[in-house]
Amino acid sequence: MTTAQTEQTAAVSAPDLATIRAAHERIRAQIHRTPVFTSESLDAVAGAHLFFKCENLQKTGSFKFRGATNAVFSLSDEEAKRGVITVSSGNHGAAISLAARRRGISAWVVMPGEAPRAKRQAVEAYGGRVTECEYSMESREAVCKALQKQTGAILIHPYNNARVIAGQGTAALELLEEVPDLDIVVAPVSGGGLLSGTAIASKSLRPSIRVVGAEPKNADDAYRSFAAGRIESAANTETIADGLRAVLCPLTFSILRQHVDEIALVTEEEILSAMRLLWERLKLIVEPSGAVSAGIVLHNKIDPRGKRIGIILSGGNLDLDQIPFARAAK
Amino acid sequence: MTTAQTEQTAAVSAPDLATIRAAHERIRAQIHRTPVFTSESLDAVAGAHLFFKCENLQKTGSFKFRGATNAVFSLSDEEAKRGVITVSSGNHGAAISLAARRRGISAWVVMPGEAPRAKRQAVEAYGGRVTECEYSMESREAVCKALQKQTGAILIHPYNNARVIAGQGTAALELLEEVPDLDIVVAPVSGGGLLSGTAIASKSLRPSIRVVGAEPKNADDAYRSFAAGRIESAANTETIADGLRAVLCPLTFSILRQHVDEIALVTEEEILSAMRLLWERLKLIVEPSGAVSAGIVLHNKIDPRGKRIGIILSGGNLDLDQIPFARAAK
Numbered sequence: 001m002t003t004a005q006t007e008q009t010a011a012v013s014a015p016d017l018a019t020i021r022a023a024h025e026r027i028r029a030q031i032h033r034t035p036v037f038t039s040e041s042l043d044a045v046a047g048a049h050l051f052f053k054c055e056n057l058q059k060t061g062s063f064k065f066r067g068a069t070n071a072v073f074s075l076s077d078e079e080a081k082r083g084v085i086t087v088s089s090g091n092h093g094a095a096i097s098l099a100a101r102r103r104g105i106s107a108w109v110v111m112p113g114e115a116p117r118a119k120r121q122a123v124e125a126y127g128g129r130v131t132e133c134e135y136s137m138e139s140r141e142a143v144c145k146a147l148q149k150q151t152g153a154i155l156i157h158p159y160n161n162a163r164v165i166a167g168q169g170t171a172a173l174e175l176l177e178e179v180p181d182l183d184i185v186v187a188p189v190s191g192g193g194l195l196s197g198t199a200i201a202s203k204s205l206r207p208s209i210r211v212v213g214a215e216p217k218n219a220d221d222a223y224r225s226f227a228a229g230r231i232e233s234a235a236n237t238e239t240i241a242d243g244l245r246a247v248l249c250p251l252t253f254s255i256l257r258q259h260v261d262e263i264a265l266v267t268e269e270e271i272l273s274a275m276r277l278l279w280e281r282l283k284l285i286v287e288p289s290g291a292v293s294a295g296i297v298l299h300n301k302i303d304p305r306g307k308r309i310g311i312i313l314s315g316g317n318l319d320l321d322q323i324p325f326a327r328a329a330k
Numbered sequence: 331m332t333t334a335q336t337e338q339t340a341a342v343s344a345p346d347l348a349t350i351r352a353a354h355e356r357i358r359a360q361i362h363r364t365p366v367f368t369s370e371s372l373d374a375v376a377g378a379h380l381f382f383k384c385e386n387l388q389k390t391g392s393f394k395f396r397g398a399t400n401a402v403f404s405l406s407d408e409e410a411k412r413g414v415i416t417v418s419s420g421n422h423g424a425a426i427s428l429a430a431r432r433r434g435i436s437a438w439v440v441m442p443g444e445a446p447r448a449k450r451q452a453v454e455a456y457g458g459r460v461t462e463c464e465y466s467m468e469s470r471e472a473v474c475k476a477l478q479k480q481t482g483a484i485l486i487h488p489y490n491n492a493r494v495i496a497g498q499g500t501a502a503l504e505l506l507e508e509v510p511d512l513d514i515v516v517a518p519v520s521g522g523g524l525l526s527g528t529a530i531a532s533k534s535l536r537p538s539i540r541v542v543g544a545e546p547k548n549a550d551d552a553y554r555s556f557a558a559g560r561i562e563s564a565a566n567t568e569t570i571a572d573g574l575r576a577v578l579c580p581l582t583f584s585i586l587r588q589h590v591d592e593i594a595l596v597t598e599e600e601i602l603s604a605m606r607l608l609w610e611r612l613k614l615i616v617e618p619s620g621a622v623s624a625g626i627v628l629h630n631k632i633d634p635r636g637k638r639i640g641i642i643l644s645g646g647n648l649d650l651d652q653i654p655f656a657r658a659a660k
Contacts, residue, residue: 035365041455056613118610276650280448283386283646285613316613320606323653 014255015166017204020197023070023166024173030069030102034058034171036178039281046297048304051182052278053175056286056316060094060122062243063171063194063314064158068095070167071156072103080105085153087111087133087140090119091243091315092158097128108153110144116242118319159193160249169197175310176205184302185310186293189213189222189263190244192252194314199259210261212302214293216241217265222248226256226263240268240324243289243315264302266295274298276325278313287318344585345496347534350527353400353496354503360399360432364388364501366508371611376627378634381512382608383505386616386646390424390456392573393501393524393644394488398425400497401486402433410435415483417441417463417470420449421573421645422488427458438483440474446572448649489523490579499527505640506535514632515640516623519543519552519593520574522582524644529589532640540591542632544623546571547595552578556586556593570598570654573619573645594632596625604628606655608643617648 015023037052055063072084083106086096093109100107109123113132123130133143148155156164171194172185187198199211215222219241221234231253237245248256256263266274271288274295278286286294290313297304297311345353367382385393402414413436416426423439430437439458441450442465453460463473478485486494501524502515517528522543529541545552549571551564561583567575578586586593596604605621607628608614616624620643627634627641 061613279615279650283391283615285609285615320609320655325650 013162014251015162015169015197015200017201019162019166020169020173020201023163024170026073027066027069027167027170030073031066032058033174036175037282037284041281042277042298045277046304046309048297048306049308050297051175051179051308051310052282052294053171053310053312054284055171056284056290056313060091060098060126061315061317062091062095062290063168063312064091064095065098066170067164067167067193067197068092068099068156069102071161071163072096072099072105074163075154079154083107083151083153084156085110085144085148085151086156086158087144088158089115089242089245090122091317093128094119094122094126094317096156097123097126101127106153108147108151110140110147112140116319119317122317158246159191159196160251162251165193165197165252165255167197168194169201171312172198172201172310173205175312176202179308179310180206181308182206182209182310183307184210184212184304185312186212186214186296187312188244188289188292188314189215189256190289191246192222192248192256194312195260196252196255198312199255203259211259212296213256213260213263214296215263215265216244216271216292217267219245220265222256223263223265225253239271241271241289241292243287244292262302264296266292266299266301270295270299272325284313285316285318286313287315288324290315343492344581345492345499345527345530347531349492349496350499350503350531353493354500356403357396357399357497357500360403361396362388363504366505367612367614369611372607372628375607376634376639378627378636379638380627381505381509381638381640382612382624383501383640383642384614385501386614386620386643390421390428390452391645391647392421392425392620393498393642394421394425395428396500397494397497397523397527398422398429398486399432401491401493402426402429402435404493405484409484413437413481413483414486415440415474415478415481416486416488417474418488419445419572419575420452421647423458424449424452424456424647426486427453427456431457436483438477438481440470440477442470446649449647452647488576489521489526490581492581495523495527495582495585497527498524499531501642502528502531502640503535505642506532509638509640510536511638512536512539512640513637514540514542515642516542516544516626517642518574518619518622518644519545519586520619521576522552522578522586524642525590526582526585528642529585533589541589542626543586543590543593544626545593545595546574546601546622547597549575550595552586553593553595555583569601571601571619571622573617574622592632594626596622596629596631600625600629602655614643615646615648616643617645618654620645
C-alpha cells in the first residue's frame with residue numbers, strides 16, 4: 001500500500017472498537033487519563049446520577065489532544081518529517097501543535113483572524129505556526145491548500161479523519177471502563193469527530209446504551225442533517241459555543257446515523273446556565289462548547305430521571321477577560 | 331471526665347499525628363479524598379515540581395469540611411443533640427452546616443451581614459441557620475454567646491479547637507501519602523487551623539520537610555506575630571482573600587511556632603495573578619484565599635527552584651458575579 005493509499009484509507013473508513021483500543025494503546029503515555037467527577041448537588045438538579053468525564057482537564061485543555069496525538073503518532077517517520085498542517089479555530093490547532101512538538105515535527109495551523117485570543121496564544125505556546133485566513137470555509141481551504149503545497153505538510157483534518165475519530169473515542173472508552181453501567185452517554189457535536197468516536201466506543205462496549213449528541217440551537221446543522229437524512233448547514237452559527245460551529249462531513253454523518261440515537265438542542269441561555277452551574281458546583285472551568293452536553297441534561301432536553309448518565313465535558317479553554325456571565329468586578 | 335472537661339481538653343491540647351490519623355479514620359467516608367493535580371506549564375513557571383492538593387474540590391468547596399466533620403462526629407450523642415453553633419464568614423459555616431445535617435442535628439452560623447452572598451447562600455443550602463452580626467470581633471462573640479445561651483448548642487470554633495485542627499491536618503496526610511518525598515509544603519494561614527494541622531502532619535511524617543505559611547501582605551498578622559513572638563493583629567485586613575482575615579489564637583500560634591519554618595507574604599496583585607494562572611492552567615476554580623499558597627511559589631517568595639512542593643489549594647467558593655479579574659462580557 002502506498003503512502004497516498006494509507007492516508008486515504010485512514011480518512012474514509014470508520015474506526016471500530018479495536019481501532020479505538022489500538023489508538024488508546026498508542027496515546028496513553030502521552031495523554032492524561034482524565035478524572036470522572038460526580039456531584040450530589042448536580043444529581044439533585046437533574047434527578048439522575050451524572051458522571052462527568054473531564055476532558056477540560058486533558059492536556060491542551062480539550063479532548064482534541066486525543067485525536068491529534070493518535071493521528072500524529074500514526075504517521076510513518078517518512079510522513080512525519082514533512083510536518084503536519086490543519087485548519088482549526090482553536091482547540092484542534094493547539095492539540096496538533098503539542099502533538100507535533102512531542103513528535104519533534106513542525107505544525108502549521110490555519111485559523112480565522114477572529115478566533116479567541118486565548119486559543120491563538122495556546123497554539124503559539126505549543127509551538128504551532130499560525131497562518132490567518134478569513135472566516136469562510138472557502139478561505140480556510142484555499143489558505144490551507146496553498147500552505148500544504150508550499151510546505152509538503154500532511155493534512156490532519158479536525159474530524160474527517162478516522163485516526164482522529166479513533167483518538168476521540170478513547171475518552172468514552174475510559175469512561176465506560178470506569179462506569180460500565182451507564183444508561184446514556186452525551187457528547188457535544190460539531191464536525192462530529194468526538195460524537196462519532198464516543199458512539200462507536202459506547203455502542204460496542206454496551207449495546208443498550210443511548211448515545212445523545214448535544215448541539216446549540218443556534219448552530220443546529222447536525223440536528224437538521226439527522227432529520228433530513230442528508231448533510232445540511234445551520235441557519236446561522238451565532239453561538240457562544242464557538243467550538244461547535246463546524247458542519248458534519250460524510251464520514252462522521254454516516255457514523256452518527258448508524259450509532260447515535262438522538263441529537264438534542266440547547267439555547268444560548270441554557271448553555272450559559274449550565275456552564276455557570278458546572279463552575280459553581282464542580283469548581284471546574286468548562287468552556288461554553290464544553291457545557292453544551294451538560295446543558296441538555298440539566299435543562300431536561302432528554303428525560304434524565306433516575307438514569308446513570310455519562311457527560312463528556314469537552315474543553316476548558318476560554319478567554320478569562322471575557323467570561324460571558326461575569327459582570328465587571330467591583 | 332465530664333462533658334465540660336472533654337470540651338476543654340479538645341480545645342486546648344495540640345493534636346499529634348495519631349490524633350490526625352484517628353480523625354482521618356473518623357471522616358474518610360464523609361469527605362472526598364481530593365485529587366493532587368500537576369501541571370507541566372506551572373512547573374515551568376516556578377522552575378519546580380508542584381503538587382496541588384485540590385481542597386477546592388472538597389465537599390462544600392473547601393478544606394473546612396474536614397475539620398468540621400471531625401468535630402461534629404466527635405461529639406457524644408448527648409452533646410450532639412444540643413446542636414452546634416459557630417462564627418464564620420463563610421466556608422467554615424457551610425462546612426459545619428453540612429456536617430451537622432449529615433449527623434441529623436441543628437447548626438447555627440453567626441456571620442457578618444457583609445459576607446459574600448455566595449457563601450451565605452451555601453450555608454443556607456446546607457441547612458445552616460444564619461444569624462447576622464456586625465463585622466467586629468466583639469459583635470460576633472456577643473451574638474454567638476447570646477445564641478448559645480438561648481439554644482444550648484455546642485460551639486465549634488473555626489480553629490481554636492484541636493478536633494478541627496486534627497481534621498484540617500488530614501489534607502496534608504493524604505498529600506504526603508500520595509507524594510511522600512516533598513521538600514516543601516505550603517498552606518495559607520488565617521486563624522491557623524489548616525496550617526497547624528498541615529504542619530503537625532507534615533513534620534511528623536517527614537521531619538526534613540519545610541513548612542511554609544502563606545498570607546496576604548494586606549492581612550499580615552501571622553507574619554507579624556511570628557516576628558514579634560507574640561500574637562499581633564494586622565495593620566489592616568483589606569484583602570481580596572476574604573477568608574484569610576482572622577487572627578491566630580494561642581493554640582494555633584503555639585503550634586505554628588513549634589512546627590512552621592516561615593510565613594511568606596503576597597500582594598493583592600500577586601494573589602490575583604496566581605488565581606488567574608490556576609484558572610487558566612489547571613482549569614480549576616480557586617477562590618482568592620485558595621490561591622495565596624500558590625502565589626508565594628509562583629511569585630518566588632520562597633526559592634522554589636528544583637524543589638518538590640506541595641501546595642494546598644484551600645477553597646473554590648466565590649461569587650461568580652464578582653470575578654475579580656473579569657471585565658464585563660461583550
